[in-house]
Amino acid sequence: MPLTTLAKGEGAQFRLDGELTIFHAASLKDALIAALGEGGPALTIDLSGVDELDTAGVQLLLLVKREAARLGRALIYSGHSAAVISVLELLDLAGTLGDPLLIPNASR
DSSP states (O other): OOEEEEEOSTEEEEEEEEEESHHHHHHHHHHHHHHTTSSSSEEEEEEEEEEEEOHHHHHHHHHHHHHHHHTTOEEEEESOOHHHHHHHHHTTOHHHHOOTTTSTTOOO
16 A cells, blocks of 8 residues: 655645555554655645555544644545545544545534
8 A cells, every 4th residue: 555645845745545454554654654744734645546444544544633633733634435435434434534525524
């Protein structure tokens, strides 16, 4: 599961592709935490390329969101794939990790 840099600087943007599962979550953790240190106050992570998500992946997304808040950074998950939306709806996490443009009533 690669983390691709789409834009650096003030509005840093990244994209996750492939499986965000227990098999990849541990190896992605350091890369995602490091991404929080790039750019200005806002960071966007595009989830449109995620084709599989399990609870380990959800835990990682929650951890990164919590760490961003601790650092005073705004973290926006965007472009949710169908696999991501399905899991977020199942776990009732659309409001926490949802994209307000794709998931009604979701908050950033």
